[in-house]
Amino acid sequence: MALTEIKVPDIGDFDSVGVIEVLVNVGDTIKVEQSLITVESDKASMEIPSSHAGVLKELRVKLGDQVAQGGVIAVIETADAASAPAQAPAAEAVAPSVAAAPVSDTKQAETAAAPAPAAPAAAASSMNIVIPDIGDFKDVAVIEMLVKVGDVVTAEQSLFTVESDKASMEIPSPAAGTITALGIKLGDVVNVGDAVGTMSVQGAAPAASASAPAAAPAAATPAPAAQAAPVAQVSTAPAATAAVAAPAAAPAHNPTVAPSGKLPHASPSVRKFARELGVPLEEVQGSGQKGRITSEDVMGFTKSVMAGAVQTLAQAAKAPAKSAGAGNVGGLEVLAWPKVDFAKFGPVERKDLSRIKKISGANLHRNWVMIPHVTNNDLADITDLEAFRVSTNAENAKAKSDVKVTMLAFVIKAVVAALKKFPEFNASLDGDTLVYKQYFNIGFAADTPNGLVVPVLKDADKKGIMQISQEMGELAKKARDGKLGAADMQGGCFSISSLGGIGGTNFTPIVNAPEVAILGLSRGAMQPVWNEEKEKFVPRLMLPLSLSYDHRVIDGASAARFNAYLGAVLADYRRILL
Numbered sequence: 001m002a003l004t005e006i007k008v009p010d011i012g013d014f015d016s017v018g019v020i021e022v023l024v025n026v027g028d029t030i031k032v033e034q035s036l037i038t039v040e041s042d043k044a045s046m047e048i049p050s051s052h053a054g055v056l057k058e059l060r061v062k063l064g065d066q067v068a069q070g071g072v073i074a075v076i077e078t079a080d081a082a083s084a085p086a087q088a089p090a091a092e093a094v095a096p097s098v099a100a101a102p103v104s105d106t107k108q109a110e111t112a113a114a115p116a117p118a119a120p121a122a123a124a125s126s127m128n129i130v131i132p133d134i135g136d137f138k139d140v141a142v143i144e145m146l147v148k149v150g151d152v153v154t155a156e157q158s159l160f161t162v163e164s165d166k167a168s169m170e171i172p173s174p175a176a177g178t179i180t181a182l183g184i185k186l187g188d189v190v191n192v193g194d195a196v197g198t199m200s201v202q203g204a205a206p207a208a209s210a211s212a213p214a215a216a217p218a219a220a221t222p223a224p225a226a227q228a229a230p231v232a233q234v235s236t237a238p239a240a241t242a243a244v245a246a247p248a249a250a251p252a253h254n255p256t257v258a259p260s261g262k263l264p265h266a267s268p269s270v271r272k273f274a275r276e277l278g279v280p281l282e283e284v285q286g287s288g289q290k291g292r293i294t295s296e297d298v299m300g301f302t303k304s305v306m307a308g309a310v311q312t313l314a315q316a317a318k319a320p321a322k323s324a325g326a327g328n329v330g331g332l333e334v335l336a337w338p339k340v341d342f343a344k345f346g347p348v349e350r351k352d353l354s355r356i357k358k359i360s361g362a363n364l365h366r367n368w369v370m371i372p373h374v375t376n377n378d379l380a381d382i383t384d385l386e387a388f389r390v391s392t393n394a395e396n397a398k399a400k401s402d403v404k405v406t407m408l409a410f411v412i413k414a415v416v417a418a419l420k421k422f423p424e425f426n427a428s429l430d431g432d433t434l435v436y437k438q439y440f441n442i443g444f445a446a447d448t449p450n451g452l453v454v455p456v457l458k459d460a461d462k463k464g465i466m467q468i469s470q471e472m473g474e475l476a477k478k479a480r481d482g483k484l485g486a487a488d489m490q491g492g493c494f495s496i497s498s499l500g501g502i503g504g505t506n507f508t509p510i511v512n513a514p515e516v517a518i519l520g521l522s523r524g525a526m527q528p529v530w531n532e533e534k535e536k537f538v539p540r541l542m543l544p545l546s547l548s549y550d551h552r553v554i555d556g557a558s559a560a561r562f563n564a565y566l567g568a569v570l571a572d573y574r575r576i577l578l
Helices: 083-098 106-113 207-215 223-231 238-249 268-277 295-307 313-318 355-370 383-398 407-421 465-480 556-571 573-577
Strands: 002-007 017-022 035-040 045-049 054-059 072-078 124-130 140-145 158-163 168-172 177-182 195-202 326-329 332-335 373-381 427-430 433-436 442-444 446-448 451-453 494-498 517-521 525-531 536-550
Touching: 035 072, 124 177, 158 268, 268 295, 355 451, 373 556, 383 407, 383 536, 383 556, 383 573, 407 442, 407 465, 407 494, 407 517, 407 556, 407 573, 446 465, 517 556, 536 556, 556 573
Parallel strands: 442 494, 494 517
Antiparallel strands: 002 072, 017 035, 035 045, 054 072, 124 195, 140 158, 158 168, 177 195, 326 332, 373 536, 427 433, 446 451, 517 536, 525 536
């Protein structure tokens, strides 16, 4: 057993980079090429792998630390001390392929290649483009093509980009020349040693012999390892990331031209996740350290786009141009409201909307647009209840009482019973949470000369029919006189809109937000109803019930049960005692 220090490999032309993620803990069993930490420069993020296998004994860096090439980041206990020197050369070759991958600096590549002595002039010949050592990876995918057949390239110029589950890498040209053939395309997988194309070069020489002298002054490393160093250049230029997102965000992207701009800060795993979802990372706001984009940021951006709250640049570009008359009408991007000179067709009179109609109109518009409405229609047999109401009013008249019982008072009491049985109707939607109310305040629509208002009867569950009728009369009078206060119209749980005194058979009342349901009452009418006991049709007074509900909270089956139960209570008011 021996202790081996893991150092930061060549990370390109950077003095120091910040540690933005620690991927292991002391005591973990580490494999060769397993990522230990993630660092980030102003150009890209990169994962630093382990050059040895063993048990992590010491971690010498933490989040926020700055590290540089040659700095010790960890100490690993290896199984065989003798194996370290043997693995070192390979590690030196592999580490740049992954850790130094983010350094996509053309000048650095050209500088590394510059010391190589020029080969004697020779006639143009063909050279194979072979995938060099890209580390301990198999079947890496081609995610971007940076050149095409016929392009003239320089030595070390990036030809295409591949990506593993840890990093993306640009594969450079082994020499200067002209691309004559390419045997790969986007989505193909490649491995070390695969011949992926050919190029015509002047005085072609084997790639290894050209690369070896360049690497020799740095370290006495075998030629294949030296050849791997320039290959290990991850796509840090914005070209790679922007191109990855291009299928979903920029369909007009030209794969041979690298887009400009600063590369978003994100780890390779997050980039891969974003690419799978088709998310353009350059449009995502990062919430991590130093604005780093996390997987949660990607998911949040995706949800916002699907909900319509956010539009990508590609969506905006695809959207048809607005006509000259288009605009924002009532919060919706629709055609502008038509401008018509009505006076040219005949006499007109103009009147401003009342204050109540202006306020209620805006609320009704919001509620209709924002709430997915569904209406359940049913009939309630109120024959016996109406007879009881008439007799009750006759008794009150004899007693010289000013209280007049209306059918709406009975309906309010029945609605309270239904709300207790179906509590989701006595709730409000607050984001993704339902707020269930333990009180029963019922609003009822009151028609006034200035428009519709909805006073609220408080604590209807604690009051009898007589008290409900009396308070309804008082609130209705205040509404007609324009004396309703704000407190009189707040705190409602459920609303009722009654058109019984006017007419109609059914209608769709609009839910009064933040409530989730509203009951509409139309005019009762005598109808023939089949009586099974008497085996004949009998005349019954039937009251139409129109229950509109917020389909985000209430489903159709629940609405049907609510209406059916309400009808059963109105048909036999003794059920309210159960």
